[in-house]
Amino acid sequence: MKIYPLGDAAAVVELGAEISEAVHRKVKALSMRLEAQPIPGMIEYVPAFTTVTVFYDPYRVLKEMGAQLSKTGISKGVSPYRKVYNILEQMAADIGDEAESTVRVIEIPVCYGEEFGPDLEFVANHNGLTPEEVIRIHSSAEYLVYMVGFAPGFPYLGGMPEAIAAPRRPSPRLAIPAGSVGIAGKQTGVYPIETPGGWQIIGRTPIALFVPNSNPPTILASGDRICFRPISRQEYMERKEGNR
Numbered sequence: 001m002k003i004y005p006l007g008d009a010a011a012v013v014e015l016g017a018e019i020s021e022a023v024h025r026k027v028k029a030l031s032m033r034l035e036a037q038p039i040p041g042m043i044e045y046v047p048a049f050t051t052v053t054v055f056y057d058p059y060r061v062l063k064e065m066g067a068q069l070s071k072t073g074i075s076k077g078v079s080p081y082r083k084v085y086n087i088l089e090q091m092a093a094d095i096g097d098e099a100e101s102t103v104r105v106i107e108i109p110v111c112y113g114e115e116f117g118p119d120l121e122f123v124a125n126h127n128g129l130t131p132e133e134v135i136r137i138h139s140s141a142e143y144l145v146y147m148v149g150f151a152p153g154f155p156y157l158g159g160m161p162e163a164i165a166a167p168r169r170p171s172p173r174l175a176i177p178a179g180s181v182g183i184a185g186k187q188t189g190v191y192p193i194e195t196p197g198g199w200q201i202i203g204r205t206p207i208a209l210f211v212p213n214s215n216p217p218t219i220l221a222s223g224d225r226i227c228f229r230p231i232s233r234q235e236y237m238e239r240k241e242g243n244r
Contacts, residue, residue, distance in 0.1 A: 001092055003085055005143070010055045011084050014090055019049045019158065024146055026095045027052055028223045033095075039087045040064035047222050048147050049095065049156070056084055105225045108190065110139070110181050111236035112203035119200035123166045123183055134202065135230055137164050145224040153192035153210035153218035157226070160188045171200035179205045181228070192218070203228075205238035 002014040013030060021023030027047050034109040041061035046053045058080035065083055069201045107124075112135045124131045132136065142159040165186045173196065176182070180191045182199030191197060192209035209219055220226065231239075 001118065002094075003088055004005060005081050005090075006053060008081070009058055010053055011081060011088060013052045013054070013088055014050060015052070015092070015095065019146065021144060021158070023050050024144065024158075024223075029095050030092055031222065034093050037091075039084060039091075041084075047080055048149070054084065054088065056080070095211075097159065103223065104221075105142075105227065106220065107227050107229050108205050109231040109239065109244045110203040110205050110228045111231050111233055112138075112181075114116055114233070116204035116233075117181070117202040119166075119182075120202040122202050123164060123202055126166045127164055129164070134164050135138075137161050138183075139203065139228045139230050141227075143188070143226050143228075145220050145222055145226065147222050148218060149192055151191065151195050151210075152212075153220065154227070155189055155209070155220045157188055160186060162186055166200045169196040169200060174195050177189070177204065177208070180205065181205060204236070206236050 004012055004014070005011050015026040015030065027050065030052050031045060031047045034042070034052070034054065039061075041056045043057060045055070053088055061080040061083055091110070111117075118222040120131050120134060124134045127134070129137075138160070141159050141161055144160040145155045146158050147156050148154060160183070164183065166183050168184045172207065175189045175194055176199070177195040178191060178193050180197075180201045181203040182191065182197065182201045184199040189199065190205060190209055192237060207219070211217055211219070211224055
């Protein structure tokens with residue numbers, strides 16, 4: 001474990017050196033502790049593949065911990081970061097890699113190919129497979145949401161079979177429709193909003209992963225497990241219409 005500053009108002013807790021489910025469980029465990037017992041002055045925490053970054057208000061850190069402050073600001077010799085460091089070190093010291101008692105498994109319906117998956121044929125040819133085999137392999141795996149980022153609600157997933165891995169496009173598209181399911185290297189993911197992107201698009205889901213007016217606005221969270229279920233174009237259109 002390592003803890004280091006990120007600017008003058010954030011600290012990074014590094015819980016491992018490689019992307020793995022064991023490290024992810026530590027990231028999730030520390031996140032849960034911060035959620036249940038926020039450190040004094042904490043603004044937010046951001047979990048990633050191997051780290052948890054804690055953003056804080058330096059003045060509030062000292063004020064809430066009873067530090068003596070002068071009228072002009074922080075007293076000489078007092079370090080907000082050191083106080084945050086000490087708390088995070090204690091919180092993370094006994095973090096194990098135990099799994100959570102309850103894990104959400106979320107099914108995401110996907111209409112593969114045709115106009116919804118213009119790159120399905122490329123992924124199949126690249127791996128010496130048929131489009132039907134790519135669909136079967138992609139939808140037979142269970143994926144772990146390591147973190148959410150890049151765009152609101154975009155899940156970074158682990159667990160995609162290497163048999164359907166494919167390189168990014170030589171040049172990104174200017175607009176990828178919301179709900180598009182793509183592959184880039186050994187990863188797969190779902191675009192929650194329309195955005196530029198260079199992933200190979202193999203299908204699309206009618207489910208909205210990002211709903212700004214909801215709380216929380218994203219339906220997926222770090223630690224969730226998801227499965228993709230193939231659906232017909234008709235079911236896609238019916239479910240899409242029902243979401244309006």
